[in-house]
Amino acid sequence: MKEVVHQADLCVVGGGLAGMSAAIAAARGGAKVVLIHDRPVLGGNASSEIRMWICGAHGENNRETGIVEEIELENLYRNPAPTYGIWDSVLYEKVRFQENLTMLLNCSCCDLKMDGDRIESVRGWQLTTQTWHTVEAKLFADCSGDSILAPLSGAQFRVGREAAGEFDEDIQPKQADKKTMGMSCLIQAREANSPQTYIPPSWAYKYPSEDDLPHRGHDHRSTNFWWIELGGEQDSIHDTEEIRDELLKIAYGVWDHIKNYGDHGAENWILDWVGFLPGKRESRRYVGDYILTQNDVRSSGKFEDLVAYGGWTMDDHHPGGFNYPGQPTIFHPAPSPFGIPYRCLYSKNISNLFFAGRNISVTHAALSATRVMATCATLGQAVGTAAAIAIREGLAPRGVYEEGIEELKQTLMDDDCFIPWNRRSISKLTREATLTASHGEPEPLRNGLDRPIGDEDNGWRGEIGSWVEYAFDAPRKIRELRLIFDSDLNRKVFNMPCNFPLDAEPYRVPNSLVRTFRIEVETLGQWQTLLRVENNYQRLVKLAVDLEAKAVRFVPEATWGAEDVHVYSWDLR
Numbered sequence: 001m002k003e004v005v006h007q008a009d010l011c012v013v014g015g016g017l018a019g020m021s022a023a024i025a026a027a028r029g030g031a032k033v034v035l036i037h038d039r040p041v042l043g044g045n046a047s048s049e050i051r052m053w054i055c056g057a058h059g060e061n062n063r064e065t066g067i068v069e070e071i072e073l074e075n076l077y078r079n080p081a082p083t084y085g086i087w088d089s090v091l092y093e094k095v096r097f098q099e100n101l102t103m104l105l106n107c108s109c110c111d112l113k114m115d116g117d118r119i120e121s122v123r124g125w126q127l128t129t130q131t132w133h134t135v136e137a138k139l140f141a142d143c144s145g146d147s148i149l150a151p152l153s154g155a156q157f158r159v160g161r162e163a164a165g166e167f168d169e170d171i172q173p174k175q176a177d178k179k180t181m182g183m184s185c186l187i188q189a190r191e192a193n194s195p196q197t198y199i200p201p202s203w204a205y206k207y208p209s210e211d212d213l214p215h216r217g218h219d220h221r222s223t224n225f226w227w228i229e230l231g232g233e234q235d236s237i238h239d240t241e242e243i244r245d246e247l248l249k250i251a252y253g254v255w256d257h258i259k260n261y262g263d264h265g266a267e268n269w270i271l272d273w274v275g276f277l278p279g280k281r282e283s284r285r286y287v288g289d290y291i292l293t294q295n296d297v298r299s300s301g302k303f304e305d306l307v308a309y310g311g312w313t314m315d316d317h318h319p320g321g322f323n324y325p326g327q328p329t330i331f332h333p334a335p336s337p338f339g340i341p342y343r344c345l346y347s348k349n350i351s352n353l354f355f356a357g358r359n360i361s362v363t364h365a366a367l368s369a370t371r372v373m374a375t376c377a378t379l380g381q382a383v384g385t386a387a388a389i390a391i392r393e394g395l396a397p398r399g400v401y402e403e404g405i406e407e408l409k410q411t412l413m414d415d416d417c418f419i420p421w422n423r424r425s426i427s428k429l430t431r432e433a434t435l436t437a438s439h440g441e442p443e444p445l446r447n448g449l450d451r452p453i454g455d456e457d458n459g460w461r462g463e464i465g466s467w468v469e470y471a472f473d474a475p476r477k478i479r480e481l482r483l484i485f486d487s488d489l490n491r492k493v494f495n496m497p498c499n500f501p502l503d504a505e506p507y508r509v510p511n512s513l514v515r516t517f518r519i520e521v522e523t524l525g526q527w528q529t530l531l532r533v534e535n536n537y538q539r540l541v542k543l544a545v546d547l548e549a550k551a552v553r554f555v556p557e558a559t560w561g562a563e564d565v566h567v568y569s570w571d572l573r
Helices: 017-028 067-078 084-096 149-153 240-260 294-298 364-370 373-393 397-403 405-414 428-432
Strands: 002-013 033-036 101-104 107-115 118-126 131-142 157-159 187-191 269-274 284-286 306-310 314-317 329-332 338-341 353-355 434-437 460-463 468-485 514-523 526-533 540-559 564-572
Touching (some): 017 084, 017 373, 033 131, 067 084, 131 149, 149 284, 187 240, 306 405, 468 514, 540 564
Parallel strands (some): 131 353
Antiparallel strands (some): 306 338, 434 468, 468 540, 514 526
């Protein structure tokens, strides 16, 4: 068989949102990256193969930004219908066309080589090309969900629920066990213009009564059927095929119930899609230098080394899943946001191994809050950024904690990742300038906070055609402009819908985003337009420039619908 060897700074295993974010962040930071993913499409649980919407932190203005927000805004702009064909392409192009990044799809990691406590290389089989790929790298990041590198490398990991007494967690059982949250095969429905029949397969289970689906809300217009769930009492890795077969019997039977038993308002509805790849919630969890616990979550996790945050409730699904007759999940209160420390993102005993996603160093109880995809994406961006710093500075993952944690935090915030209770550093050029505006108070634009926090808006509001100006006593060199616009962090739109009614609203770019703007510069007493940006649909905009000017103005010309202009940050470098 064909053999290909790749040389890289970082090898990322797993192309879900965590792995994608890690690979993109590292590549943008200058590292040479290879991403190995065992599926034909990217996105993991958010992909067209599983179709879970991207969930994240609850609460006002707590939405995750950074790479995951960039991807979601791209989808809102490109995918008004919306369709999974376009969503898949948005994810694909973010990786495929990223400089410094090589993507290996349909490639399953099968083996690795060790050199002491370091991973030297990983080996994967690419089914489509019948090729063995070996990736030799300085650093590795396991974002596979199932932590495939753990049993291969000897990295410490955990499975299942800890005993309540081990970390003094009151939502854990008295005795430790290997039970996990289960996996789901989702279904999607689409509304038609006329009545539609449904004939279930002969092997589907029957649920003729409402009593057969206790505590399972089955409004086909608004639910994604997450409760079609099994596997928590089995081996969540090795029994996956068997669990999938059972889930399919349930899924087709549930739709049979909706269509053919009782009046559910589904006469015109079609079963549009069934997931044949189960979406997992839990399997192996790595052990890092720190294990995040239920009590850390409840106390808000104000760690010195926090590099990401969660804000989902501790959503602990019963191991029995669909077969459990009671409530399928218990929502234990959790603050939003709560901090997640960097020490949870690298291995305790494998010196060059990062991890991100649902496999980080947490207890089962804490995992019930950290496992959702928007949180996982921010963890991936933290890992990828840390890897780029490690390569640049010649550090191991632990070395970044010991010597580079402040650089990591500042880099993440500069790339529009929110880190609660931290403030982004402002460049000397920005601080030394005189800041004025034709309307409103512009000073919040350089306060280092890029979203509303509590009662503080932390932004500038102006009118179309108004301006904000940085001025100097003498001409200064400027190499970059950085802007943060308002993308409506409280918008209720998911990245993709769960079902498709005929009266569904099309996807739209948030009205609050600045669509068109220009940058003007003053040279020799004259104002000139340096550049004009049209059809912007992103929150974070970085513009490389090469100029010497005494003053610079930002002039908004249009939004995507809002009457006023709302900008959180404007920096000069």
